[in-house]
Amino acid sequence: MMTDKVRIDTVDAHKSNETYLARQAEFESNVRSYPRKLPLAITKAEGVWITDADNKEYLDCLAGAGTLALGHNHPDVLKSIQNVITSGLPLHTLDLTTPLKDAFSEYLLSLLPGQGKEYCLQFTGPSGADAVEAALKLAKKVTGRSGIISFSGGYHGMTHGALSVTGNLSPKEAVDGMMPEVQFMPYPHEYRCPLGIGGEAGVKALTYYFDNLINDVESGVRKPAAVILEAVQGEGGVNPAPAEWLQRIRKVTQEHGILLILDEVQAGFARTGKFFAFEHAGIEPDIIVMSKAVGGGLPLAVLGIKKQFDAWAPGHHTGTFRGNQLAMATGLTTLKILKDQNIAGKVAAQGEWLKGQLKEMAKRYPVIGHVRGLGMMIGIEIVKPNEAADHMGCFPGDGELSALIQKKCFENGLILERGGRNGIVLRLLPSLLISDDELKVFLDKFEQALLAAGVRPA
Numbered sequence: 001m002m003t004d005k006v007r008i009d010t011v012d013a014h015k016s017n018e019t020y021l022a023r024q025a026e027f028e029s030n031v032r033s034y035p036r037k038l039p040l041a042i043t044k045a046e047g048v049w050i051t052d053a054d055n056k057e058y059l060d061c062l063a064g065a066g067t068l069a070l071g072h073n074h075p076d077v078l079k080s081i082q083n084v085i086t087s088g089l090p091l092h093t094l095d096l097t098t099p100l101k102d103a104f105s106e107y108l109l110s111l112l113p114g115q116g117k118e119y120c121l122q123f124t125g126p127s128g129a130d131a132v133e134a135a136l137k138l139a140k141k142v143t144g145r146s147g148i149i150s151f152s153g154g155y156h157g158m159t160h161g162a163l164s165v166t167g168n169l170s171p172k173e174a175v176d177g178m179m180p181e182v183q184f185m186p187y188p189h190e191y192r193c194p195l196g197i198g199g200e201a202g203v204k205a206l207t208y209y210f211d212n213l214i215n216d217v218e219s220g221v222r223k224p225a226a227v228i229l230e231a232v233q234g235e236g237g238v239n240p241a242p243a244e245w246l247q248r249i250r251k252v253t254q255e256h257g258i259l260l261i262l263d264e265v266q267a268g269f270a271r272t273g274k275f276f277a278f279e280h281a282g283i284e285p286d287i288i289v290m291s292k293a294v295g296g297g298l299p300l301a302v303l304g305i306k307k308q309f310d311a312w313a314p315g316h317h318t319g320t321f322r323g324n325q326l327a328m329a330t331g332l333t334t335l336k337i338l339k340d341q342n343i344a345g346k347v348a349a350q351g352e353w354l355k356g357q358l359k360e361m362a363k364r365y366p367v368i369g370h371v372r373g374l375g376m377m378i379g380i381e382i383v384k385p386n387e388a389a390d391h392m393g394c395f396p397g398d399g400e401l402s403a404l405i406q407k408k409c410f411e412n413g414l415i416l417e418r419g420g421r422n423g424i425v426l427r428l429l430p431s432l433l434i435s436d437d438e439l440k441v442f443l444d445k446f447e448q449a450l451l452a453a454g455v456r457p458a
Contacts, residue, residue: 017041017053037418038062038410045072048431048438050415059441061416061430066234066266066377069293069343070334071431077296080329093323095123104328107335108294111275112304113284119304122312125319126299126327128265128291129157132228134317135287135303136161136179139226139259142311146180147224149258151187152194153236153421154229156263156289165228167236183221185210187229189239191370191381191394198392203242210245214252226259226287231277234266237420238372238379238427246281259286259309265301266377269293270338270432273348273375280374296330343432344375351375354428354439361443364457365450369395378428381420397424401453408449414442 015023020041024032040052048071050060063071070077084091089098109116124131140146150156150165157163158171164179172178186194186206193202195209213219227249233239253260262285267277269290274280276288288304295301299321337343355371358380362368369383382402383395399422406418406426417427430442 015041015053020053037406038415047071047073048434056413058410058413058415059430059438059445061414061428061442063429063431064297065292065417066271066429067292067295068297069269069271069432070296070337071433074334074337074433076333076337077330080296080333081326084326084329089325091325092321093325094320095318095322098323098325100325100328100332101323104332107332108290108302109304111335111339112288113279116304118284118306118308119288120307120310122303122305122310122317123322124301124303124317126291126295126301126321126324127157127159128263128289128301129159129162130319131265131289131291131301131303132156132162132165132261132263133159135228135261135289136165136226137317138287138303138305138309138312139261141316142259142309143225143257145223145225147183147222148179148181149183149185149221149224149227151229151233152184153187153189153233153239154263155233155235156228156230181222181224183213183224185213187233187236187239188242188245189237190372193392196390196392203245207245207248210249211252214256214258223256224258226261227253228261228263230263230267231280232267232272232374232377234377234427234429235419237381237425238377240272240277240372240374241281243281246278246283250281250283250285253286261285261287261289263289265289265291266429269335270344270347271375271377271429272373273344273351275338275344277374293334294331295324295327296332296334298324298327298330300324300327300331338432347375347432350434350436350439351378353436354378354443357443361447365447365455366458367398367401367450367455369397373428376428376430376432376434379420380426380428382424382426397422399423401455402426404453405449405455408452409446412445412449412452414445414449 017040042050043053044051048060050058112119124134153167156166161179164182188206195205197205231241262278264276286306291301358371366385370381373379382398384398385395387396389395402424419425419427
């Protein structure tokens with residue numbers, strides 16, 4: 001039986017959002033998530049704007065969960081794809097090299113600490129989770145130890161090992177036999193100190209806690225192979241790590257021969273106002289996990305490994321799709337634009353301005369309990385200001401209102417994500433090329449959504 005050809009330029013001509021979503025529910029597993037919160041079928045996208053099948057426009061402050069550093073369909077990114085397609089280069093190469101891979105590798109290494117002179121690259125399967133799996137395996141191979149220290153609120157992926165070092169308990173339910181010897185420790189939080197202390201004293205206590213755990217011969221925790229963390233937790237609620245805390249972790253891990261793995265999948269590549277989020281603390285990790293933006297919008301994941309820890313034997317971590325030539329082309333184009341146009345500097349300034357505007361808005365709308373983040377990675381924590389605050393002055397979180405505000409944002413043509421404990425944090429991860437005027441559009445749409453959710457100015 002012959003089937004009609006699907007023409008990409010006409011797929012939106014005869015179906016509505018509702019029709020596409022119903023068909024998606026029929027075709028796909030219950031595991032699908034974003035369509036439940038953002039019920040649309042995208043037919044066009046450019047920059048920070050997307051259009052759905054009902055011809056409604058949205059300001060996209062999700063950008064593929066931070067993948068689209070340059071926004072949708074950047075002309076230079078599209079041109080790089082076209083150039084590869086017409087060049088005669090293969091699209092699939094396993095881990096065989098090409099001139100394009102050579103150029104991409106050289107440029108990516110130049111962005112790592114010390115211009116990458118002490119690092120080598122490992123191309124893994126195309127997801128950040130597979131890169132995390134490789135990093136964990138390598139740390140165990142290098143040290144001969146099996147334990148891993150991770151942190152509450154951390155997110156590292158959904159494959160078995162990556163999920164084992166992820167803080168979120170929900171996806172771990174009914175999954176037996178998680179990776180053994182994973183020790184979780186508290187991660188600093190600007191608003192909700194996990195030790196109940198808060199402020200600089202809380203950071204110092206957490207720093208001491210980590211130091212003591214590693215040095216205490218009665219801690220009950222065997223010396224681990226690695227410590228894995230995000231310098232800014234994304235899914236965990238946009239929590240930046242204090243520089244002094246990160247610096248102490250780096251010092252202690254070096255003293256004890258523990259590999260430090262920095263997961264830069266979401267925070268990397270100018271997102272936080274530095275090329276890598278760990279640069280805010282002036283440290284050098286042993287292994288850097290990179291994905292999302294590194295592929296310029298296409299699937300790619302890479303490890304940056306200190307050469308002294310490159311203990312792999314050939315073929316001991318493989319993956320069919322390690323050689324995505326299109327992703328290397330779009331990645332190289334993206335990285336060059338980010339570097340040549342000093343996008344990190346632009347993003348740092350915009351982030352400070354936007355946080356200032358949101359903090360002013362919080363004075364009018366006390367349901368905004370806390371605004372935090374770096375660059376274009378910002379979190380807005382929604383609280384219940386009419387209930388009693390705790391001893392640190394923090395109000396209870398309001399996941400229901402956060403979900404309602406997200407819904408009203410969507411109805412008003414604004415797409416953003418939620419995160420943090422019980423989904424109480426509204427998260428911004430827009431294109432790094434978003435303009436000042438578009439940020440003003442965001443602020444207007446966000447305030448309208450607050451009002452539509454029944455929030456009234458103080």
